[in-house]
Amino acid sequence: MSAFLQYVVNGLTSGAFLALVALGYTMIYGVIRLINFAHGDVLMVGSFIGYEVAVTLVAQHWPVAVIVLLALLAGMAFTGGLGMVIERVAYQPLLNASRLAILISALGVSLALEQGVELIFGAGYSAYPNILPTAGFTFAGARASYVQVGMFGLSLLLMGGLYLFVNRTMAGTAMRALAMDRDAAALMGINVPRTILLTFMLGSVLAGASGVMQGMYYTEINFFMGFLLGLRAFTAAVLGGIGNIPGAMVAGLLIGLIGSFSDGYISSEWSDAIIFAVLIAVLVFKPTGLFGERVAERV
Amino acid sequence: MELLTVADLHAYYGDLAAVRGVSLHVDEGEIVALLGSNGAGKTTTLRTISGLQRARRGTVSFAGADITRAGPHAIVAKGLGHVPEGRRIFAGLTVEENLNLGGYLSRRDHTAVAARKQRVFELFPRLAERRRQLGGLLSGGEQQMLAIGRAMMNEPRLLALDEPSLGLSPLLVRAVGEVIQRIRASGTAILMVEQNARQALTLADRAYVLETGHIVLEGPAAQLARDPRVQHAYLGGSAEEAAPSPQPGAGE
């Protein structure tokens, strides 16, 4: 039982990280019908930015809390900008081209980011400075560290913020209208290119946050980490119903749990394969996901 | 005074040159019809005017400003509304939410938006009855009303309508015609694209006929309605509807 609970704790933590990334996939697919291949790599870049900040500041003996805060902010700011640049350069011109053209462009961006980081940081693992406290508490035989709780809480906070933004602000309404019918939204006076850019920024900021948190939590990062993480997050986005924001949040946690149970009861070597199998199963049997799609067929 | 001026417009539909040198204008307070059969380039013309598509060549100016390269949101902000073909209302939103989005540009002025919504409901009482209904559940005619009402939320100086009578029963078509006249009376000019030439020529002041991307005829509507070429090409179908006698050479 205690093992089970431990897997739940770990699963919820990793699930929260995944959910943040899944939101980006789902929002971006919602507005421009693109499986943003590069999204996982944006997370990876954020993670490396945070790494650079952390390593630099640790060497100068800055307080831990400040380092964490600055690393997060730096990562989020950089990825937010990166996401916007990518959209403008690689996707915007292809919005009216075929679905596959933009998908391949995204593939190119993804590879470029990976290769770029590999050339700069090497192919091996880089280690985040291990500065986080390990204190925690136990319950029913399972252990949860304060850091885990904190990161889970921060993730929820970010997700909640996004939800409020999308549903309570006019900019968020513009995003939703855009996801429903791009031309009609434009004719309402909605600045479509700017709204798309905003969507990318929000999604990328969340990915950056997730990347820095994961870097700090797991301490090892590598240029290829975005690939598999991204696919797991995409599985969550599809499972939740593509375009469905609350769906992505719940599904992210679900996939985190599935991954954790797989690591624990089977073996972490098979976890990716299992999650891929989930992805395939969802796409084949219930492509609208658990909670229903939120995209119209018309662009 | 010319409100909308289109000069030598060229635009593409995919790879096809759909609009090949179209020039037209709409004056304040006018109703102008753009006629032609399927594939003539009418929708592409409208979409290029409202900025949904890029013009390859030519210019579009509205209220004195050049809007050829402007984006659709900027053009709408200048007062050029467009009700696209197929209505394109937000099916997943209610009637009220649709109208609210129509007032997006004035979203900060709550009073104004509320007042305009009220006016739309007066123009379309049926929509008032269904204000909380999802757009996707409305009938074809109601959706058309909603699409027009939504465009009116922005108080446009010119309203471009793409096939407003498509898919509607003749009764509803006449009703839409009534609405169009009321809109013009309230100060908005109208540019309407229609396959249903009969209805369009009854309503319009002037008309243009488009064929494979070119304007082949233009003039006062009444004159065009009497023009044998127009009658032959576009009113022919309707003439047969009215005349009970079978066509020569046809039938059993």
Next chain:
Amino acid sequence: MAASGGLRRVIRLPPRADLPVRAGLTLTATAVVLLLPLVLSAYPMSVAVTVVTYAILGLGLNVVVGYAGLLDLGYAAFFAIGAYTSALLQLDAHWSFWETLPAALVAAAISGCIIGYPTLRLRSDYLAIVTLGFGEIVRITATNLNVTGGPNGLYGIPPASVFGTTVITEDALYYLGLFFLLIAIVFTGLLSRSRLGRAWRTLREDETASEAVGVPATKVKLLAYVMGAMVGALAGMFFSTQFGTIDPTSFTFTTSVTILMVVIVGGMGSIPGMLLGALIVIGLPEALRPISNYRLLIFALGLVVLMLVRPRGLWPTRRSRRGSFTAPPASGTAPEKQAVARPEPVTQGSLLLRVSGLQHSFGGVKAVNDVSFDLHAGEILSIIGPNGAGKTTVFNCITGLVTPQRGEVSLRGERSLLKVKPHKIVSLGLARTFQGVRLFERLNVAENCLVGLAAHQDRLVSRHGLLGRTTAADRREALRWLTFVGLADRAHLLASELAYGDRRRLEIARSLMSGPLALLLDEPAAGTNPTEKRDLMDLVRQVRDSGVTVLLIEHDMGVVMGLSDRVIVLDQGAVIAEGPPAQVRSDPRVIGAYLGREEQEVTEAVGEVPGWNS
């Protein structure tokens, strides 16, 4: 319009002026390729071997991506399956290299079906992700299982032996590779020219129309995977013997992407392109050592740039196959076995199609509300009604594009057509056209027509099946129907080049190729001017006179009244009148719902309609 006079006027071949140039180039290239080992030393030769391997892989992926238009991002899986199957059989079962060939091909074919099957109904981007997932699953499985040697893979694979010589040196490997490459070239070349190749091209253009014309979409898509997989397995087999060891790191996502780059760089669809692509993607970085670390980065950026520069998509506008339609002379040929098996003929007036109690709703709106009618052989029956009355939905229910929620559609009152796939319905005898003509734009007129035979040519093992080549009999049939509709002199034009009025005719010719019992025309007169309309009506009468029953949807009253034997009127999804044209047009319900009253009456009516008062 009609192609009178000799067939010779109809045949048009372009001058193949470049033929000697192309032949010369090919010969030179072949000579260079064959003599390469004389010039290069061992290391460059091993690079050449890898180039050859990737050329084979490129050819295989080209079948899936280039021919069939399915973006497979996990193609390395087939590469792996071929390699592991061959290696395992040689190591554990002591089979010889050549004995493992059929086994590798079979394993690949099976995996092609397994991987292809789930993707059949997915949209293109989801399809890409699913294939990626499968690629990863194969890699992870190979890494985790002991039988495949785990992360270290398999080693000690014996070298191949050809006529007693062991293939160990790079030169020998190179020639062995060229042999496999030759097989791959011939195989994929034959596929491209087969009926299957044409079926793939139509599937790529417009899947719905393709199926509605008779192409068995599921089978054809699966075959794309299977054929592509077999070529990949061929490369895999060869690869396993190259170093004598294989491990999972050779079959990663990066591998799949590299193969995709070969295909894209080479320009999809052309065989020499694949070879060039492999040379550039694999060979070039080796030649330019300093940049080889940046190889992937450069290609990645190149991908993005390529997409930006050519946003029309990956598939290059096909080399215009303008001159490839030739009809053999009609005289002097012995009567050939009928190329197309026709459905059994029907007697005039007998029941051909029975529709009863059809009901279907879309999102709360009843599009079809209890519609029933019979279609009798030899008649022209029209379904009319305002837009949105449900007419096209009725067609879609009859032709298998939509399964109605209630009701029955049966052929001759016996065989139910519900749940029958669209292409099967074509083979049973019902062909249709679409509202807003759906042609295969980048195929020429003749090819569009030839696809019409697909419904009767879907067997795998038969000269008249998918894997066979278009026969003279096929071409004669196409010419016959093209002449019938008056397009014979335009057979070589691309469909996209046809004038608007001719497009509908081509669609009709295409549908008639399958020898249908009934032709369902969806708004054939849409967008036509009165002259075109009159010609079309004549054509429809000729169709009926040739023995094909006609069921037509229209809302142009002139066409309907002039053509039909009987008319059915739909309004808001329900039948409100039925009978001969004259009777229907004076039916007050019809007039009220559809034809509209005179000007004054309507103005008053509008005034009285509640809600419109100002």
